[in-house]
Amino acid sequence: MMMRTVYQMLAAAGLALVLIPSVLHYFNNIGNEQMKTYLFLGTILWFAGAIPWLGRKKKENSLK
């Protein structure tokens, strides 16, 4: 359960890192290459955080 929360936080950070740099770039706060690097890191974080839990079967939700 603890690990799940950690993974979820990691995934959320990944999504934030995918979205925020482009906004910062739009407002001239960071450069184009820097933005691309952050986006790539955000992508890695998202998949590293989301794969362990998102879409996994939860038995408690089963319907019979």
Add this chain to the structure above:
Amino acid sequence: MKYIITNYYVIKVLHVSIESNSHIEQYVALFVTNEKYPYLNDGVKTKRMSNASSISKRLDSLYEFDREPVSKNKLQGIGNFLGMYAGEHVAGTEFVIGMLFVAHGVSVKDMFLGGLIGNILAVGSWAFLTAPIAVRVRLSLYWQLKKICGSKLVFIYNIVNALMFCFLAGAMVAVAATAVGIPFGIQMPSLQDLFPNSIGWVLTVLGVGMVITAMAILGFDALARFAKVAAPWMFLIFVTGAIAVLPKLGITPGASNFWEVARDNIWTGVARDGQSQFSIWHVIFFSWLANAAMHLGMSDLTILRYAKKWQYGFASAVGMFLGHYVAWIASGILYAAANSDAPGVVAYEAIGIAGAICVVIAGWTTANPTLYRAGMALQVASGWSRWRVTLLAGVITTTAAMFPALVMKLLDFVALYGLVLIPMGAVILADFYIIPRLGLQQYYAEQKKINFNLAAGATWFIMLTIALFVNFHFHVELYFLPVPIWIISLGTYILFSRLYQKPVKTE
């Protein structure tokens, strides 16, 4: 018959279906307990069956588990439908469609207003046409069609569907190849390219097609889950990509000049060289009918039969407005800022490696279930094992993907796909609402124990012939044909049924 469907399974089932989609029951089949239906996954029993059974029996076996209407305890909440529609409609196709609108000279007003109207019409079609039948009958498309049309006609329908799936998957293989080919410096196809333009392109498509086919054979289930993981990220990549190129297009912080730049540099209202000119009517009809096979064509009966209320049809709004509005607008912005017609290059130029990865994953996760669907339909025809039919579907798909026409003419293909399947949707609607009121026999094939309902078959074939004749001879574009064809199909099926039906003997 007793079987278990977990929420997870249904969510996954619902999620992995994509754009084109129909036959979601095929997914359900995959995820139903395997102890009970082992042949659904391993192909062993399927092969055994092929020697002994007729096509009809094979078809029934594949769909055996959902022969009965969905029972009350298996109905799903609105959250599952919102999630499914949101994930399903942000796919590889979105990269191409938004671009092609720009290439076809859609104006800024046409894009925003036409997209809004078209998507509202699409949501209305799901909510008012598909969902009410789905929640009253609670049968999958396959069984609903079989009761009306008979097994032979459903078999033909499945094969047509399979071929359409192969071509759609082919388009997605090509989309993925435009990103995979970047590090190799291959010559990318342009809007005007209809045939393979270089050896590099052919080899790249071949490589991508082989990998995608192998993965579909080895791990469909894992890939379906991966698609679910990728969906939220993919949507954000669309949005972030569009934001990232705003400065390049000259849109100042605060976006005070957005409409001005959008009018002059993005949706200019002038078609690019070699592209036909689109109007607001094109945008409205395309947005409405991009998923015509699902709503007017009734493919989503299979999904919406799990809905507690018909109003769940409105959940499609999430998919329409995230995928077919925001994502199309985003990909149009990306394209306007790019120096290429290849989706992979467009995304890479805007946001670097993350963009290229997104195009590969979008193409891959869209092609994967599509290949699977095609395999299912072909399996019935051939009686081969799952891996063989998926391989066959992969070969067809990869060969098709070598032709850039499949991507560059994707709008026409999507329109054709809807057109081909919607007459059968009209048949289902007429059979449900109108046929009984006229004193005619509902579910005629089932009642008469026939395997080919001539009224339904003739309606389908004649309507398609007329549609293609009007397209070729009078040059009426494909986008405008589905609605009149669907309406005429309603009347034609009723007329033919009146002429064809004989009284059913009651025992």
